[in-house]
Amino acid sequence: MKKVAPLPDVDEEPPFKQLTAEEAGQLREQQPQRSPWWVVTGQLGVGLVVAVAAWVLTGRQTVAWSAAYGAMAVVLPTAIFARVLTASRVAQASPTGAVARFFLWEVIKVASTVVLLAVAPKIVTALSWPALLAGLVLTMQVYWVALAVAPRNVKRRVE
Numbered sequence: 001m002k003k004v005a006p007l008p009d010v011d012e013e014p015p016f017k018q019l020t021a022e023e024a025g026q027l028r029e030q031q032p033q034r035s036p037w038w039v040v041t042g043q044l045g046v047g048l049v050v051a052v053a054a055w056v057l058t059g060r061q062t063v064a065w066s067a068a069y070g071a072m073a074v075v076l077p078t079a080i081f082a083r084v085l086t087a088s089r090v091a092q093a094s095p096t097g098a099v100a101r102f103f104l105w106e107v108i109k110v111a112s113t114v115v116l117l118a119v120a121p122k123i124v125t126a127l128s129w130p131a132l133l134a135g136l137v138l139t140m141q142v143y144w145v146a147l148a149v150a151p152r153n154v155k156r157r158v159e
Contacts, residue, residue, distance in 0.1 A: 034147060036082035042146035043078060043139045047071025050135045058131075066120075066128040070135025073116040077109040 019027065050071055055064035084105050117136075121127050 036078075036085055038149075039143055039146040040075065040079045040082050042142040043071065043075045046142050047075055047135060047139045050138050054131050054134070060128075062124075062126040063128045063131045065124055066131035067135035069116075069120055069124050069127075070132035070137075071139040073113050073120070073132075073136055074139040076116070077112040080112070081105050081109045 047068060048071075051064045051068035054067040055061060058064075085102070117132075120132060124132075
């Protein structure tokens with residue numbers, strides 16, 4: 001039979017400590033925010049590399065356009081999302097409003113990517129779905145790399 005630890009007394013100190021304004025400021029200086037524009041720039045670069053690689057490997061321009069369109073289906077919504085996140089009114093919003101706005105724009109970003117993929121056959125002539133998906137997937141992987149290598153000394157500007 002397993003034993004369960006007894007509940008702590010209500011008089012005990014909570015497991016976390018609320019930071020003072022000074023402590024919070026020091027923590028922000030030690031761990032500054034990273035700019036989302038690093039992600040957009042990285043995605044743009046990877047999308048360009050994937051499109052050129054598709055052209056070089058296949059010798060077909062339509063495959064390169066398909067790969068570029070797949071990358072663009074990720075880069076454009078991400079750029080709009082980054083712009084919204086870095087707007088000064090978002091930075092000054094209440095925490096609850098900022099979280100709600102973040103999730104709303106994340107849904108808009110995903111929906112716009114789906115719409116761009118849905119209209120791809122009408123926009124790209126002789127669409128190559130494998131190339132489009134390669135551009136899409138490789139460009140999406142930039143999130144992890146860009147956030148890992150972005151400089152840590154980016155300070156958020158307040159307008």
